[in-house]
Amino acid sequence: MARCIALVPAAGHGSRFGSATPKQYLDINGQPLLAHTLAVLAANPDIDQVAVVISPGDEWFDSFDWPQPKLTVLRVGGASRAESVANGLAALAPAADDWVLVHDAARCCLSPQALARLIAEIGDDAVGGILAQPVADTVKQGDAAARISATVPRDGLWLAQTPQMFRAGLLACALADAANPAITDEASAIELLGHAPRLVVGEAQNFKVTWPGDLALAAAILAARN
Numbered sequence: 348m349a350r351c352i353a354l355v356p357a358a359g360h361g362s363r364f365g366s367a368t369p370k371q372y373l374d375i376n377g378q379p380l381l382a383h384t385l386a387v388l389a390a391n392p393d394i395d396q397v398a399v400v401i402s403p404g405d406e407w408f409d410s411f412d413w414p415q416p417k418l419t420v421l422r423v424g425g426a427s428r429a430e431s432v433a434n435g436l437a438a439l440a441p442a443a444d445d446w447v448l449v450h451d452a453a454r455c456c457l458s459p460q461a462l463a464r465l466i467a468e469i470g471d472d473a474v475g476g477i478l479a480q481p482v483a484d485t486v487k488q489g490d491a492a493a494r495i496s497a498t499v500p501r502d503g504l505w506l507a508q509t510p511q512m513f514r515a516g517l518l519a520c521a522l523a524d525a526a527n528p529a530i531t532d533e534a535s536a537i538e539l540l541g542h543a544p545r546l547v548v549g550e551a552q553n554f555k556v557t558w559p560g561d562l563a564l565a566a567a568i569l570a571a572r573n
């Protein structure tokens with residue numbers, strides 16, 4: 348029977364966040380940000396294993412307790428997110444028909460409900476799919492001087508989130524050229540093979556902690572949930 352594996356790339360440096368400690372290890376409500384991310388994945392009964400990809404030179408991971416029984420640690424992070432995911436997948440060597448849910452460590456506010464919705468809607472899909480959010484605002488194109496050069500129709504535009512859920516065999520094939528800069532998420536790699544992944548409605552709360560101001564928002568969301 349196909350297994351369901353969560354694969355969490357956590358080997359980034361957080362250059363836009365700009366802290367000395369990578370953002371995935373910063374404290375949110377008494378725990379490292381990454382612990383919140385791993386906890387929601389591990390709590391889902393359909394997920395058999397949670398694998399986290401950290402950098403080979405990571406100096407922080409071992410200084411925390413990681414109590415999740417489903418956790419596997421892979422010290423194979425690469426130069427880009429796509430390479431970290433590809434390396435993690437190669438190290439795990441899952442069966443071709445196993446489901447892999449790739450989820451950014453930095454999306455620590457994923458709710459159990461959105462995760463369950465993705466698994467329920469993609470579980471019998473031939474290609475796989477992702478959580479994503481329809482664009483809610485008017486979209487502007489800016490020029491180099493930060494002046495508006497166009498208003499872009501938002502119809503059919505979605506913001507890609509994670510988890511992104513695909514069969515392991517298809518994903519490994521899609522990430523064979525992980526160094527391709529056009530691959531900014533798993534779906535884009537699958538698209539390059541000619542497939543059309545499903546879009547499952549996500550939630551605004553499932554944002555990626557990217558800028559310093561995002562940490563307080565994540566803390567407030569997680570505190571309200573508990």
Ligand SMILES: Nc1ccn([C@@H]2O[C@H](COP(=O)(O)OP(=O)(O)OP(=O)(O)O)[C@@H](O)[C@H]2O)c(=O)n1
Pocket residue numbers: 355356357358359360361362363364371400424425426427428429431432451452453454555556557
């Ligand atoms: N070489 C990399 C780069 C990113 N990631 C992970 O991919 C996820 C999404 O990337 P982002 O948050 O944009 O990560 P950073 O690279 O850490 O941030 P920045 O782009 O600002 O440097 C994060 O969980 C990050 O740890 C990774 O595993 N390996």
Ligand SMILES: C[C@](O)(CO)[C@H](O)COP(=O)(O)O
Pocket residue numbers: 428451506507508509531532533555
């Ligand atoms: C995968 C992703 O979270 C989808 O929105 C995003 O592409 C990763 O962030 P990055 O800035 O591209 O590293």
